[in-house]
Structures are given as structure tokens and as C-alpha cells.
Amino acid sequence: MYLTLREAAFIMALLLGALTSCAHRHEEGGGAGFGRNTAEARINHLISEGRFVEAEALIAESASSGLVEQSVAVSLRRQIADLSMKLGEIPARLQRVPNFPAKLKDFTRFHLQKMYDSADFGIASKKELQTALKLLKDAAKDNSRLLQKL
Incomplete structure (x- = not known):
């Protein structure tokens, strides 16, 4: 909304x-x-x-x-x-992982988590959502490490 x-x-x-x-x-x-x-x-x-x-x-x-x-x-x-980070915005090295769920690249971590929590597997499978969430969490960790160095 x-x-x-x-x-x-x-x-x-x-x-x-x-x-x-x-x-x-x-x-x-x-x-x-x-x-x-x-x-x-x-x-x-x-x-x-x-x-x-x-x-x-x-x-x-x-x-x-x-x-x-x-x-x-x-x-x-x-x-x-x-x-609010979108899957398509994560670093390229993370996008090259096997089985990268490219069809989810326009979704944010918030929306992906909501889909996963509500077991809404209409757009992607449970495994694809898990992979996407893990990649976004890894990207967030990388960003926080970078901010700590600055």
C-alpha cells in the first residue's frame, strides 16, 4: 500500500x-x-x-x-x-552463485521474507527464497563491515 x-x-x-x-x-x-x-x-x-x-x-x-x-x-x-535492499542490488560476486534466483532480483529482503514467512511459494520455491534471503543477509553483513572500516 x-x-x-x-x-x-x-x-x-x-x-x-x-x-x-x-x-x-x-x-x-x-x-x-x-x-x-x-x-x-x-x-x-x-x-x-x-x-x-x-x-x-x-x-x-x-x-x-x-x-x-x-x-x-x-x-x-x-x-x-x-x-529495502533488492536482490538485484547485491554485489556481482554474490549474484554469480550457483542457482541464483534471478527472477527475484526486483524484490526487497522485506518482501522476500514476508513471502517466506507466509509460505507464499507462487513466485518462487522455498529453496529459491531461502537462497535469496541468505544472499541478502550476506550482502548486509558485507555492508556493515565496510561501514565499520570507514
Whole structure:
């Protein structure tokens, strides 16, 4: 499900209002950490639903307002990047493995995991989905190692 620009703006306005009220409660001392925990929980929920654009916006707003620590924001952004990576975007050396499921190259790790978890083998077999997920996980590990070196 995709949102129109107007719907996304409306949702962002609602989220910003919620974040402002959470931050206000935190400053007053009521429910210490309440705003921080709800913002992070909401971000994780959006990620689990595959609503990455909304999650990114909420991460940016939460990090700038102090509801989410910068290290947590980086970790959440890395998680979104890993889940939104398409099989066709992995390094060429990983695409040369035997039995590479080329027909799945336009699917993201998130969508492939959803297909696998729901046992939806209409597009690809269980083995092809397992191979695709393993390759995407390997690519994510390579990316995180590269980021650590920088």
C-alpha cells in the first residue's frame, strides 16, 4: 500500500504532534522515558510493516528532538537499508552463485521474507527464497563491515 503525498503529510503532522506531546511529558518529569520508548516502538512497528518512508521521517524527527539517540537512529536506518535492499542490488560476486534466483532480483529482503514467512511459494520455491534471503543477509553483513572500516 502506497500513500499519496497528502496522506503522508497528514500522517507526519499527526506524528509530529504526538512526538511533541511525548517530549513535553518527558520534560515535565511525568513518565520518565515515555516519549523515548513510544517513539522507538512506533518506528519499529513501521519498519515491521514495511513502511520505510514513514519510519525514516519519524527517525529523523525523533533524533532531532532527542526522543531517539543518534546511535539508535543509525541502527534503525541501517535496518531499513538492509530490509529495502533488492536482490538485484547485491554485489556481482554474490549474484554469480550457483542457482541464483534471478527472477527475484526486483524484490526487497522485506518482501522476500514476508513471502517466506507466509509460505507464499507462487513466485518462487522455498529453496529459491531461502537462497535469496541468505544472499541478502550476506550482502548486509558485507555492508556493515565496510561501514565499520570507514
